[in-house]
Amino acid sequence: MAGGEEVDEVVRVLVTGGAGFIGSHIQDALLDAGHEVVVVDDLSTGHRENVSERARFYQLDIRDERLREVFSSHEPEAVFHLAAQMDVRRSVREPIYDAQANILGSIHLLEMCRMHGARRIVYASTGGAIYGEPEHLPADENHPINPISQYGISKHTVEHYLRLYWQNHGVSYLALRFPNVYGPRQDPHGEAGVVAIFSLQMLTGIQPVIFGDGSKTRDYVFIKDIVRANLIGLDGTVVGVYNLGWGTEVTDFTIFDTVRAAVGSNVEPRYAPRRLGEVERICLDARRAKQDLGWTPEIALDTGIARAVEYYRANPHGFHV
Numbered sequence: 001m002a003g004g005e006e007v008d009e010v011v012r013v014l015v016t017g018g019a020g021f022i023g024s025h026i027q028d029a030l031l032d033a034g035h036e037v038v039v040v041d042d043l044s045t046g047h048r049e050n051v052s053e054r055a056r057f058y059q060l061d062i063r064d065e066r067l068r069e070v071f072s073s074h075e076p077e078a079v080f081h082l083a084a085q086m087d088v089r090r091s092v093r094e095p096i097y098d099a100q101a102n103i104l105g106s107i108h109l110l111e112m113c114r115m116h117g118a119r120r121i122v123y124a125s126t127g128g129a130i131y132g133e134p135e136h137l138p139a140d141e142n143h144p145i146n147p148i149s150q151y152g153i154s155k156h157t158v159e160h161y162l163r164l165y166w167q168n169h170g171v172s173y174l175a176l177r178f179p180n181v182y183g184p185r186q187d188p189h190g191e192a193g194v195v196a197i198f199s200l201q202m203l204t205g206i207q208p209v210i211f212g213d214g215s216k217t218r219d220y221v222f223i224k225d226i227v228r229a230n231l232i233g234l235d236g237t238v239v240g241v242y243n244l245g246w247g248t249e250v251t252d253f254t255i256f257d258t259v260r261a262a263v264g265s266n267v268e269p270r271y272a273p274r275r276l277g278e279v280e281r282i283c284l285d286a287r288r289a290k291q292d293l294g295w296t297p298e299i300a301l302d303t304g305i306a307r308a309v310e311y312y313r314a315n316p317h318g319f320h321v
């Protein structure tokens with residue numbers, strides 16, 4: 001099922017983190033497909049403007065006791081769990097906050113799923129931060145887990161709880177290990193999201209900084225492809241952990257250069273020392289997702305970056321105002 005298609009069965013869905021970049025696009029696709037959507041978000045990094053008028057919205061931390069009232073009022077059948085502290089550097093600086101939001105928040109959510117009979121959870125895991133410095137590339141799901149940031153540890157820990165709640169309580173799950181996701185609504189004012197940051201900086205005449213020498217690599221997938229994988233996940237038959245990605249390394253300098261071409265700028269980057277917690281290289285083998293979910297990315301990097309740049313030209317805040 002892809003966004004925009006009519007569905008046979010309307011599902012009551014909760015999206016945590018639905019005011020954020022990825023969650024808000026998933027929210028929109030679910031609504032377009034005819035589902036009922038409730039969004040829970042504490043607006044710590046998300047924006048109220050990203051929440052659709054067609055969705056019910058609760059400004060709430062997922063650790064808050066009042067999450068119980070959301071579950072009893074709406075009895076969601078499926079949950080898309082995007083809410084997280086998602087800044088690698090902040091996790092290094094504030095590991096306790098990171099663990100509280102990402103691990104304890106997720107356990108609280110899973111307890112609600114168990115108690116209120118939610119049957120499906122689709123979890124936004126990360127392929128970029130859990131494998132550590134890779135032993136082979138592209139990294140597949142069986143690559144050793146050696147996170148070098150607290151964020152990588154907290155995101156991976158939740159996968160264990162998901163498996164347990166599936167085995168012990170029948171809450172089926174899909175943990176999607178996202179690559180670097182980019183596209184409209186990514187916050188250009190945060191510390192993560194290099195396409196958004198470079199786009200806004202170049203559009204406003206600020207010289208962008210590349211941390212390291214520009215050779216650091218990531219696997220970049222456009223938001224629309226990521227949303228499609230998530231919506232496939234609403235179908236509860238596939239359970240487990242899946243990488244999403246192209247399986248291709250893209251350097252920081254290539255991102256810089258592609259954004260520069262889309263903006264029509266001739267700025268040169270400044271270089272600064274690389275930062276703690278960030279791996280040097282990563283890209284993800286998503287053959288398992290292709291085989292079991294029928295998912296492969298479709299939107300090429302230059303096309304996706306051109307769309308992102310057009311969005312930031314029109315929306316310099318990173319969200320619609």
Ligand SMILES: NC(=O)c1ccc[n+]([C@@H]2O[C@H](COP(=O)([O-])OP(=O)(O)OC[C@H]3O[C@@H](n4cnc5c(N)ncnc54)[C@H](O)[C@@H]3O)[C@@H](O)[C@H]2O)c1
Nearest residue numbers: 017019020021022042044045046061062083084124178181
């Ligand atoms: N953006 C990427 O490239 C990427 C890569 C891998 C994984 N992920 C995961 O995808 C998810 C979404 O990331 P994003 O890029 O959209 O980030 P984002 O910051 O835009 O979205 C996260 C949302 O969660 C909300 N939130 C944070 N803590 C919360 C809490 N305790 N209670 C309720 N709401 C809370 C924020 O306000 C925000 O709206 C995260 O779980 C992240 O770990 C993202």
